[in-house]
Amino acid sequence: MAPTVSRERLLLGASTITLSLTSLAGASATVLAWIGPVHRPLDMVIPPVMTALFLVLLAMLLRWPHRVGLIMRVALAAALAALVAPAWFYTWQASVTPGLRLVDIYPPVASLLLILMVTAMIYLPTREGVAIVVAGWLLVALPVLVYLFAHPQEMRTPRGADLLMTYGPVFVLFLVLLPVQRKLTARIQHLVSEQVQMEAMVNRDPLTRIYNRRFCQLVLQDLLTRKIPAGVIMFDLDRFKAINDTYGHPVGDRVLQRVAQRCQELLRKNECLARWGGEEFLVVVPDVDATALPALAERLRTSIAELSIEPVSLVSASVGIARMIDGDTADALLQRVDEALYRAKKQGGNVVSA
Numbered sequence: 001m002a003p004t005v006s007r008e009r010l011l012l013g014a015s016t017i018t019l020s021l022t023s024l025a026g027a028s029a030t031v032l033a034w035i036g037p038v039h040r041p042l043d044m045v046i047p048p049v050m051t052a053l054f055l056v057l058l059a060m061l062l063r064w065p066h067r068v069g070l071i072m073r074v075a076l077a078a079a080l081a082a083l084v085a086p087a088w089f090y091t092w093q094a095s096v097t098p099g100l101r102l103v104d105i106y107p108p109v110a111s112l113l114l115i116l117m118v119t120a121m122i123y124l125p126t127r128e129g130v131a132i133v134v135a136g137w138l139l140v141a142l143p144v145l146v147y148l149f150a151h152p153q154e155m156r157t158p159r160g161a162d163l164l165m166t167y168g169p170v171f172v173l174f175l176v177l178l179p180v181q182r183k184l185t186a187r188i189q190h191l192v193s194e195q196v197q198m199e200a201m202v203n204r205d206p207l208t209r210i211y212n213r214r215f216c217q218l219v220l221q222d223l224l225t226r227k228i229p230a231g232v233i234m235f236d237l238d239r240f241k242a243i244n245d246t247y248g249h250p251v252g253d254r255v256l257q258r259v260a261q262r263c264q265e266l267l268r269k270n271e272c273l274a275r276w277g278g279e280e281f282l283v284v285v286p287d288v289d290a291t292a293l294p295a296l297a298e299r300l301r302t303s304i305a306e307l308s309i310e311p312v313s314l315v316s317a318s319v320g321i322a323r324m325i326d327g328d329t330a331d332a333l334l335q336r337v338d339e340a341l342y343r344a345k346k347q348g349g350n351v352v353s354a
């Protein structure tokens with residue numbers, strides 16, 4: 001009943017946001033390149049191409065969400081290629097053109113390499129993530145750093161110092177911190193899954209895997225506290241002792257499991273089915289009116305009676321129902337439903353009684 005957000009859904013949400021923001025960043029870079037004073041061919045081509053590509057990938061992600069891993073890998077590879085091209089082209093151009101300085105022509109993409117590295121470490125498994133980080137540094141940062149060391153006068157300019165810092169110490173800092181962040185994330189995931197397991201142990205019946213009495217009582221109390229009208233259905237398998245005595249306990253256990261499974265299939269997500277004890281079950285039905293509650297009880301009864309569980313010839317249940325009234329308490333409501341169940345048993349079983 002407690003809503004859980006799966007890792008897949010989180011990943012999908014994060015990927016959608018990442019692709020949307022990078023499309024927006026690409027569009028902004030396109031506009032800046034066009035309105036800038038100098039129109040360099042690479043700056044005019046790469047941002048619009050990347051924007052179009054990211055928009056296509058975003059559309060693909062919305063259409064095929066299960067392909068999130070592949071789509072993000074293509075996005076990362078394309079982004080890396082888009083950063084490699086200017087790094088080599090502009091260092092080459094500045095090296096061979098007298099009077100042209102790299103610090104004047106290199107586009108403001110240094111921080112994008114860091115963002116790309118972080119994204120890679122988040123989306124890719126550790127080995128692949130480290131591989132792309134190393135490749136990114138060798139292909140993007142190294143040519144720029146080599147150029148700067150070969151041109152110390154440019155390294156001493158504010159832009160040169162900025163590039164040196166970003167592609168040098170800051171990058172190393174990211175490289176050191178990201179594996180630590182990964183370990184922390186893995187630890188958190190492990191703790192969350194342990195917590196889910198613990199909750200299941202505390203709230204579920206080990207035999208049938210449906211909720212247990214304790215959890216159902218909490219749900220009922222919560223509805224009463226919030227004054228949400230609810231109904232309860234209590235049912236008890238008829239002559240269950242005879243099933244155990246005739247076919248043995250393992251068969252009796254199987255009957256309990258099949259009954260629980262069938263009833264669970266008939267119920268909505270907000271309806272709580274619990275094993276109340278032994279061969280007795282309770283359903284808490286929120287927001288139910290005076291006609292819907294007996295109809296649901298009747299559906300449960302007939303579905304149980306229609307079950308075929310070899311070698312048992314007939315399984316049936318007696319069903320009691322009761323609805324919440326003004327000023328009700330959990331104990332009073334449970335007392336009324338218990339009495340209704342008793343009346344159903346008195347009528348010979350396999351009936352619903354209010």
Ligand SMILES: Nc1nc2c(ncn2[C@@H]2O[C@H](COP(=O)(O)OP(=O)(O)OP(=O)(O)O)[C@@H](O)[C@H]2O)c(=O)[nH]1
Binds near residue numbers: 207241248252256279
């Ligand atoms: N196999 C199995 N049997 C259980 C379990 N819990 C309780 N029982 C059995 O359920 C039977 C309940 O017997 P009774 O209370 O006499 O109920 P009944 O035979 O269904 O009789 P009526 O309710 O009057 O129709 C007992 O034999 C218990 O041993 C369980 O987890 N597995």
